[in-house]
Amino acid sequence: MLRRLIARWQGIVLALIGIVATVWLALTDQLSLYIHPGTSWFAIVMALIGAVLVIAAFALTPLEDDHQVASDASQPGPAVHLHEHDPTAPRSVGSGTIRAALAAAIIVGASLALLVLPPATLTSAAAAQRSINSETSTLDQDATALVGGDTSSFTVKDWAVLLGQSPDADFFAGRSIDLVGFVSSSPDDPDNVFYVTRFVVTHCAIDAQPVGVPVYLPGWAERFEPDQWVTASGAIVPNPGSSSAEPLLLTPDEISVTDQPEQPYVY
Known part of the structure; x- marks a missing residue:
């Protein structure tokens, strides 16, 4: 369940990190280290719009049940519910865990890069x-x-x-x-x-x-x-x-x- 949540929300979380970073850089007068001061207002407005969309995504996107419905395409019959604990359910051994770990690493790395490391000029x-x-x-x-x-x-x-x-x-x-x-x-x-x-x-x-x-x-x-x-x-x-x-x-x-x-x- 956890890895499914991470896989589902990683894009939204990364967008949220970018939004927070943009607003934080603007409030600390460091946004000009990355973009032209004349376009800072545009970046801030887009970040605020993005924040509204992210909140809407969290509020309106339903959580998916932790099971899937499968049916035999060759023979008519009632749908068969295959649960993750069902031994007949198809499983990808280890791949989901690896993807979830990579997603978590991306999120943590982006957070450190955007919010923890100090902004620096070109050298x-x-x-x-x-x-x-x-x-x-x-x-x-x-x-x-x-x-x-x-x-x-x-x-x-x-x-x-x-x-x-x-x-x-x-x-x-x-x-x-x-x-x-x-x-x-x-x-x-x-x-x-x-x-x-x-x-x-x-x-x-x-x-x-x-x-x-x-x-x-x-x-x-x-x-x-x-x-x-x-x-x-x-x-x-x-x-x-x-x-x-x-x-x-x-x-x-x-x-x-x-x-x-x-x-x-x-x-």
Whole structure:
């Protein structure tokens, strides 16, 4: 009986876990770690609708009797009730128990992952897998609109877009750049270059794309670790001879470790 209940309700229980997790993340201001803030209201509304449907499912779905009715299709006659304890009833030895155990493990695992483990941002490992600055040309950002703008409000995304669209060093001459992001190693010259990195989220964390400004700092790994958040300021100059494929690099005047901002992603 227990394994039948688990098998029947596992989908509903998993849905309930997702609903509770969504509402909890919204109440703790952490939902933006997974979806764009502009669509948070939609996720919350859908979670509330889902909660109503789950309650209705619990209230309206009848419990199935613990027996089944079978009849001989080849001969007419009265139906025969086959109970689980009936030796003539077909049984699946062990398979039902295994399925029930797997369902219980899924439910427990999902509960731990969604409700117990603390929410975490995407890391430098994800940035390396998705290739930093590989999608800057597709970002919903017009580089020409940034030219002449107030650079004090520019994010890593803005500077990365400008670097991708304006590789001429003269454009950056005399400009002071201030950045906040996490450290990601350069795939071309990890000894001398790292990226001050942020993730750009369009809809949710699944479609997040890493963008970054390359920093020329030989021996940087002795001072900083991947995924550490840093503030950096300096000037953009032509590549001074690094094996990095980046034509322009930031040479920092100041750089220091900082705390992860309340909103780690940019939009």
